[in-house]
Amino acid sequence: MAKRILIVDDDPEFVETTKIILESGGYETRTAANGTEAMKRLEEEKPDIILLDVMMKTIGDGVWVGQKVKGDQRFSDIPILMITAVNQESANRSFHLDPGADGDYLPVDGFLEKPVEPDVLLREVGKLVKS
Amino acid sequence: MKNNQQQGSGAPEPAARSADGAKRNQYGKYEPYDTVGHLARIRDWHDDFESRIDSLISYLQEMASRSKQARVECSRNYSKIADLTRAKTRFTYEVSHEIKAPLAAVYNILNVVADGYLKDDREKQADLLVRARQRIREVIALLNDLLMLSLLEESTGKLKKEPLDMRGILVPVYEQMKDYAAERKVRFSWRWGDELPVLLGSPELLRRVFMNIVDNAVKYTDAGGSVEVEARKDGDTFLFRVTDTGVGIPEEELPKVFDIFFRGSKARSESKAEGMGLGLSLVKRIVDDHHGTISVSSRFGLGTTMTVRFLEYKKGGAGGEANIDSRR
Numbered sequence: 001m002a003k004r005i006l007i008v009d010d011d012p013e014f015v016e017t018t019k020i021i022l023e024s025g026g027y028e029t030r031t032a033a034n035g036t037e038a039m040k041r042l043e044e045e046k047p048d049i050i051l052l053d054v055m056m057k058t059i060g061d062g063v064w065v066g067q068k069v070k071g072d073q074r075f076s077d078i079p080i081l082m083i084t085a086v087n088q089e090s091a092n093r094s095f096h097l098d099p100g101a102d103g104d105y106l107p108v109d110g111f112l113e114k115p116v117e118p119d120v121l122l123r124e125v126g127k128l129v130k131s
Numbered sequence: 132m133k134n135n136q137q138q139g140s141g142a143p144e145p146a147a148r149s150a151d152g153a154k155r156n157q158y159g160k161y162e163p164y165d166t167v168g169h170l171a172r173i174r175d176w177h178d179d180f181e182s183r184i185d186s187l188i189s190y191l192q193e194m195a196s197r198s199k200q201a202r203v204e205c206s207r208n209y210s211k212i213a214d215l216t217r218a219k220t221r222f223t224y225e226v227s228h229e230i231k232a233p234l235a236a237v238y239n240i241l242n243v244v245a246d247g248y249l250k251d252d253r254e255k256q257a258d259l260l261v262r263a264r265q266r267i268r269e270v271i272a273l274l275n276d277l278l279m280l281s282l283l284e285e286s287t288g289k290l291k292k293e294p295l296d297m298r299g300i301l302v303p304v305y306e307q308m309k310d311y312a313a314e315r316k317v318r319f320s321w322r323w324g325d326e327l328p329v330l331l332g333s334p335e336l337l338r339r340v341f342m343n344i345v346d347n348a349v350k351y352t353d354a355g356g357s358v359e360v361e362a363r364k365d366g367d368t369f370l371f372r373v374t375d376t377g378v379g380i381p382e383e384e385l386p387k388v389f390d391i392f393f394r395g396s397k398a399r400s401e402s403k404a405e406g407m408g409l410g411l412s413l414v415k416r417i418v419d420d421h422h423g424t425i426s427v428s429s430r431f432g433l434g435t436t437m438t439v440r441f442l443e444y445k446k447g448g449a450g451g452e453a454n455i456d457s458r459r
Contacts, residue, residue: 011232013262017239020248085231114235118242 002028003129004045008038008065009053009083014114018051018083021118022125035065042075049129052108054084070107079128080108083116229273233266276409283416290333290420294444297327297369300338301362308345308360316354324363324370328443336417343414344373344437351435352377364443371439380429388427389415 005027009015012033019029030047032038034055041047050069054062062082069075109128112120240263243249244256283290305321312319330337348358356376363370380388389411418425421441429435 011236013236013259013266014232014239017236017243017259020243021239024248085228085235114231115238116235118246118248 002026003048004028004030005125006030006032006038006041006047006050008032008035008050008055008062010034010055011053014053018121021121025122025125027125035061035068038065039068042069046075047078049125050078050080051125052080052082054082054086066107079110079130081110081112081124081128082108083112083114083121085114226273226277230270233270237263237266273409276413280409280413280416283420290336292331292333292421294329294446295332295334295337297330297362298323300334301327301341304338304341304345305360307342308349311346312349312358315349315352317349317352318355318357319349319360320357321360321362324361326364327362328364328367328369330369330421330441331444332421332441333417337421340414340417340439341371343410344371344439347411348373348375348377348435348437351375356434365440367443367445368440369443372436374434374436376434379431379433379435380427381431385427385429389425 003026005022007015007018007022007029008031009018010033015031015033019031022029030041030045032041038050038052050065052062052065062084066080066082069078069080110124112124240259244259249255249259309319309321345358345360352358352375358376359374361370361372361374415425418439418441423439423441425437425439427435427437
């Protein structure tokens with residue numbers, strides 16, 4: 001059965017093209033434009049991986065989604081690949097991938113910076129999805 | 132202090148001393164062995180010395196308090212500069228993101244089309260390319276606004292202003308927005324006052340203010356809704372008010388509408404806000420630069436009213452150069 005990917009990003013063009021690329025690699029996709037929508041999709045159907053944008057401007061941003069997913073027993077085993085235009089070094093808020101008590105902990109399994117080459121995207125997704 | 136000094140440096144009054152039996156020589160001066168006169172002089176020196184010490188102490192105290200004040204002011208200025216620097220860094224960071232995000236979307240579109248992901252689906256290819264073009268327009272609009280913002284920052288108060296006939300400024304706005312509203316099937320009415328005051332300002336920038344406000348109103352109003360514009364003289368101000376029956380702004384977002392890069396949650400979720408650049412934050416900068424006021428009131432889901440006021444320009448008067456208090 002085809003692996004399912006949930007794409008969470010508030011940029012409609014980015015979502016659509018990412019979907020096209022992933023579907024060409026044999027994946028099934030679902031999409032969400034903000035945090036609350038993402039949580040709704042998760043309840044409907046558990047994906048094999050989540051592609052997550054930081055979405056600084058939406059209510060329920062990417063970090064919120066990440067923390068919520070990893071804090072929920074039902075979803076905590078889903079790998080999260082963060083894909084964002086935010087450059088980690090230039091961000092005032094530098095996220096780190098180690099769990100800890102502070103709010104800047106970014107609970108993700110991988111990090112890619114936009115723009116992402118299609119072959120890199122497929123390779124990274126392939127690595128994170130359990131076979 | 133001055134009196135003391137004079138007392139200290141002068142000799143004691145000879146007449147007073149002679150009554151005490153002090154001895155004087157033939158030139159009227161006190162003899163060296165004159166103990167009473169000597170003590171009087173020592174007392175004078177002592178008084179003089181004490182008053183000098185007193186004034187020195189009060190001088191030092193004043194210096195201490197001044198230096199404390201300076202330190203307080205210095206740390207206040209320092210934190211102001213630190214805040215500004217932080218805001219500047221934040222701004223650069225947000226600008227980079229605002230430019231990078233659409234470019235990444237366009238890059239993705241080009242990859243998908245050029246690398247054959249869409250095979251022969253010409254329709255989808257064309258659709259994506261049109262959207263890519265729109266995103267590029269967005270970046271260009273943003274860059275233009277950024278350039279205008281730095282221009283405004285650099286020339287604060289030095290902007291070239293001229294007396295302007297408001298009708299001349301507004302008629303092109305009216306024409307363009309009437310067409311835009313018709314296209315979006317939004318009812319559009321424009322009430323002109325009998326008399327429009329003259330304003331002192333930059334024609335391009337002011338037109339931009341009016342255009343942007345009306346454009347927003349039309350953009351965020353659904354088909355069947357209405358946009359009403361009012362342009363008239365109100366006391367010694369020019370009043371420009373736009374009322375729409377559009378999506379409105381939630382109360383918690385109202386204080387942020389003039390912030391750079393702020394976009395309402397409603398605007399985002401319906402992704403209609405394409406190519407709006409810096410939008411209202413730039414409008415506010417221009418209004419500020421013209422010593423005007425801008426205010427917004429809104430009820431979420433029911434509509435928004437934006438009100439702009441500028442002081443009327445009177446020849447030889449201070450019109451247009453003073454602040455207006457009548458904020459609504």
